[in-house]
Amino acid sequence: MKAVLTIAGSDSSGGAGIQADMKTIAAHQLFAESVITALTAQNTLGVKGVLDVDPAFVGQQIDAVFEDIRPDAVKIGMVSSPAIVRAIADGLVRHKAQNIVVDPVMVATSGSALIADAAVDALVEQLFPRATVITPNIPEAEVLAGMAIASREDVERAADLIAARCRAAAETAPSFEAAEARPAATADELGIPAIMIKGGHGVGEPDAADDFLLMAHGERVWLHGGRIDTDNTHGTGCSLSSAIACGLAQGFAVDVAVRQAKAYVAGALADGLNLGKGSGPLNHMWAYGPVPC
Structure with missing residues (x-):
């Protein structure tokens, strides 16, 4: 059985974060592992509090996972401080992790902020160059690209700007010192991830939920989909990025x-x-039949 590791915050209501990730991985019939970066007190109405995990302990969790049941893919979600970003980057380098999906979670579905501004720059500089795919939504892409997005053309332009930031980060990324003096990543091991800008917040057609994928080699792909009429979207981004990691773990392009x-x-x-x-929340187990009454 393939294993997928989620590195993210815990959602006490079970709809997003670690809990959504593990449900998604289980729904794909893969083995779910977790490294918790923060505890949150939240529900479908909002986030009541956030308690960060000590960065050194984040690193300990990563080591424990990789030294026993090595994951075939890694999904990274809520990372609220630069120090935790650094601990994750160091851990990924130590263990030569592959198939990394980074979901740059900045704001909860309810509108509550989940990440410090300084952590955004740390994500770009330290994690994006090591990612296979990054999955910002429209508001997150606006922050990362430094521009407003109001059209499909804007989406493509934002993806180009984010790719440029990733390229610059890969060229200047520091050599992370690993515990026990293991080799750190070299510049040759860093690259440009595929960038998926999620269309759930809507641009262009009001009834569409079209996503844009800029592949690492430059191919541009629009993924068309209809907008689903529901207010219950808690954990959508977490679930999507975890599902992508599941596909990568199984060897899909x-x-x-x-x-x-x-x-x-x-x-x-x-x-x-x-x-x-x-x-x-979503019904992560929808493919297995109707929910019993």
């Missing part, structure tokens, strides 16, 4: 993994699960 992940999340949204008083 990036574009295939992305298409399959998009179809999985669309099914989970369309299933119509309705829990909580706010933006409720």
